[in-house]
Amino acid sequence: MIESAGMEPVLSVRNLHTRFHTEDGIVHAVGGVSFDLLPGKVLGIVGESGSGKSVTALSIMKLVVSPPGEVTADAITLEGEDILGIDEVRARRIRGSRIAMVFQDPMKSLNPVLTIGRQLTEALREHLGLSDRAARDRAIELLDRVGIPMARDRLGDYPHQFSGGMRQRVMIAIALSCNPSVLIADEATTALDVTIQAQIIDLVKRLTEDLGTAVIWISHDLGVVAGICDSVAVMYAGRIVESGPVRDLFHRPSHGYTLGLLGSTPRLDDDEERRLQPIDGLPPSLLDPVPLCPFLPRCRHAVGACREKPPAWRDVADVHGTRCWADLTPYWRATNG
Amino acid sequence: MNTLAYLARRIVQIPVVLIVTTLTIFIVVRATPGDPVELMLGMQTSPDAVQAVREKFHLDKPLYQQYLIWLGDVIRGDLGSSIRLNRPVSQMLGERLIVSLQLATAAMLFALLISIPLGIVAAIWRNTWVDYGATGYMVLGFSIPNFALALILIYVFAVELDWFPISGIGSSTSRGGGVWAFVSPFILPAVALGTVQTAYFGRLLRSSMIDVLGQDYIRTAHAKGLKPAVVIAVHALKNAMIPFVTMVAIHFGYMIGIQITIEYIFAIPGMGLAVLTAVVNRDFPVVQGFTLVIAIFFLVTNIIADVLYTFLDPRIRY
């Protein structure tokens, strides 16, 4: 859990659980996630598909449909205000104005039959009560800010008339239109080419720094997370298994899964002879969570305690914690000398 | 501009399709046994009289010449005249087409009135009793032949309750005018005719709506904090309507042909009955003229469907 160090967190989540009731049983997509997001900071959430990172974001946004979804938590606090128990009408006022979200595929995330201008001004009119004219002016300003040339002329265009990178810029403009205090980017650059990804990351960094927006950056790509985030939470099978400041976490990975991820990831600056160290096997079923560490069947570093009791959260350094019984420091030192 | 070019191209294609269509009909009609003149004049007529009629309708010439003569006349705007009734085909067509279009429009209005709300609520409250009720209605609507429904409607609403007249379409003047006098004879036929379409359209709208509601941009719209009604009415419906409107236009083109049983029951002087009579009597000019118009009508509604598609979906530009 990323604890606040003195500063008041802008978003605080405690023990979030999200379950989906399906034909086959209850899928425990998120199983007790807690974190604090500090103002102006970027928190990365990394994990593979099915680890529950997107569902965590949707749960905070109150976008999980119930049924089949079911979201419970001890607390979800946005800028000191409890948003856990609020009704749909108040949740709607928060969405898009105080927490905004950017999704993976900009082509699918924009409505193909509405103009960019329409989609951009919607939230402005809804949340800020701007007139059509004022909303239009603000939309032009926003498009300009996200680097779309000739913004004024492009308001009447449709999403398919934009390239992939441009579409994602539009999505970012929509998300930031009401100056939210939290921006959630869910695999926002995954569908883009690397050169475009670099543009978008650069843009998000610049804009959120200017606006003081706190960001949750969800990604499966450790490299992207290393470049953009202040702190990182690693998710596996619906739980945060390790979290800490980004440098600390990458220099001292303290969970078998984090270590496994780093070992599996090929690097541009690799030794040519380095053989990847994959994680064997497949992720576990989320249908019947086991009480023990869910990573145990795939873990190379399991110790006796792992087979006896569920892993407890323990600190390995200042605000750097892990849910792992094994002490991995020696191993990590040895392999990365 | 490109849409216009596409439209022009589609319109240019119409005559080609029509020539294939009319030629097929021409050959089929002439190749089947039965002589119109004998049917009309009976056996006792003198060979000279028969010959005279034959010559008048060019039936003495080879088939290909008959077709070319007919085609030439059509291009000049002359559809010929009925062998049986000795009336210009175009005149008959005018009367019949108006009646058929009126009935088709009434049935279509009924179908839209029922199917649009039905499809939308079924999609929004998917897998609830609302949905089960709506889909149940749709399955029943699919399964009942329109003439059977017409009989039930007649029994309940005309025979037992006496709310609506059984016939009267096409003879509006006889009742002394008034809006109700004009509208009331259409109600039962329109309901009988439109019920299958309510089921068909409702099902289509439900499935396209469900498809759209599962799209990422709907999630985006919710993430913007828009009101659910706005998300449905603006973001979902506009997309779901694209296949729907296209299908409605195509069905309107077919409507005229499905009417035949309904015309038969309610004694409506429409296109279907006219074709039926003409076919039985081997009244070549009438069959030829009516099929031409029906084919044109179908092709035009198809083009309208395509144009609507481009109009509704900005991604498509031909």
Added chain:
Amino acid sequence: MSTPPLHIGAGDPSAPPAYRGGAFLACQQFMRNHAALAGFFILLLLGFAAVLAPWISPYDPTALKLSEKLLPPSFSHWMGTDYFGRDVMTRIVWGGRVSLSVAFLVVFYSLLVGVPIGLVSGFVGGRLDNALMRMMDAFLTFPPLLLAVAIVGLLGPDLENVVIALGIVQIPVFARIVRGSTLSAREEVYIVAARALGASAARVVFSGILRNIVSPIVVQITIVFAGAIIAEASLSFLGLGSQPPDPSWGRDLSEARRYMGDAPWLIIGPILACMLCVLSINFVGDGLRDSLDPRSWRAKTTGGSTPRVPEQVTP
């Protein structure tokens, strides 16, 4: 909104599961659909009744018995009698014989002609495709029922001609569906993969494409079958199908119309029979549509993984 990421990993079961073919799995899935199963059994029942009509019906469907005309439903005549004193129930069973056999033959003939046309058109493509499809288009410019009426009208009112007319009307429908599925199947990566493996054209057609267009064809069969039953009833109703005194749902309805005020039960029987039949076919069709999709074949006994299409991570 978002669907839950149902990625449930396969912990390989220790015991290998027993072999189960696609047909078995499809059947298994079909059985889970209660409406489809019910429809299937009703159809089976109607089929048996139609085949065994001469043995199970206590009355003669055509013999006149004017002393018993227009009797309301009773124990001896479950659905009453008609104007000529014939048992309505008996005529419905015999009418089913007509309807089902017409529908069966219509499906058979239109399939026999339509499928090869569609297959050739979709697979060969080019000019041949163009020519065949323009021909099909010409048929499609007429509303199907009107076309059928015209054909029967020309050939003369008779059940055989009804079969011919309805069959002709359905040929383009099958041709188009098969062509469409062939074209889209041709673009599938696994067909490209088969070509890369060196598969011959014939192998690609039969093992790759045909397997995958079976399910749209089967579903279309149910639609055509249901449509043929309604169309036969419509044509008979118009006096173009079976001729008196032969029993037929449409024909009987047409006659019952005249006595509707006095004997409403005459219209109820044939309508119910026709609806029940079409309804059952529709349910079976829906059930087949689902169960023929291999993604629905998850035999719970195999344990382990659930359906999962690989997540697209790159453009």
Added chain:
Amino acid sequence: MTSRDVLLEVSDLKVHFPVDSVWARLRGARPVRAVDGVSFSVERGSALGLVGESGCGKTTTGMAILRLVDHSSGRVVFDGENLSDLDASAMLRFRRRIQVIFQDAYASLNPRMSIGDGLAEPLVIHGLFPGRRQERVRALLDMVGLPSHFVHRYPHELSGGQLQRVTFARALAVEPELIICDEPVSALDVSIQAQIVNLLKDLQREFRLTYVFISHDLSVVRNLCDRVAVMYLGRIAEVASRRQLYEGAVHPYTKALMSAVPIPDPDLEATRERVILQGDLPSPSNPPSGCRFRTRCPVAVDRCGESIPELREVNRGQWAACSRISEFT
């Protein structure tokens, strides 16, 4: 590099997709020049990485080598024989020797065939292992690390990584020499991706396979390939050995591309110099005149628009297509 054993040689390959409709042509639509003059060679037992962003023509190049798309001009020579001239039946002989793996393993397996049937299909097509096909299928599954009872499974029952193993097994069934891998690990999670990458390496060593590895992921390519060709808009920008490319790329595009690839190391990321390219990829149906990259190139000058730069050898074995290359090296 004395006796080079070249297995595959591609020279001046062009694939242009013509505009089908007359109407579109009248409105001035131009053919898409997906691949526009690509040359490279691959030595037996080595792996060539073909990298580039979406739309650069890398996949089309692979498909043209396989003759799954028709090329407009150029030559593809496999083991001394010119595949471009062969008719379909002559090509069949080579289908056995050249195999392909696609990105979407699920889509590349027939959903209605069990895994066993799918693996037996290539054996049937080429008449291999008559009478022993069942054993062969089980052996193939074993080779790619899958249990033999998978023969009874259907594709939808398997995970992404398992499916990709199956497609490898299918490719290996006919004992090929060359395998064209089209983004085989891009759709997989990293932990599974690493399993497959290692499997690819092991299989290459065991069967002396040659790979053309098409990928957008420079990090994976570095791990797996001996030589790398970088493509941009249908042409090769730079081709070099792995070491030369990753430690001394010369083409401005290669440099920009590499600087955009994130590295999982926060310290490095904080200090790395990043070339952020402006704008988007131009359309392949209307590429810029001269050097294709000049519209986004940070060092472009006027003369870059004059002529299309040819690949020139900059260092031994390192070739780049840039008219200003002499100024950078």
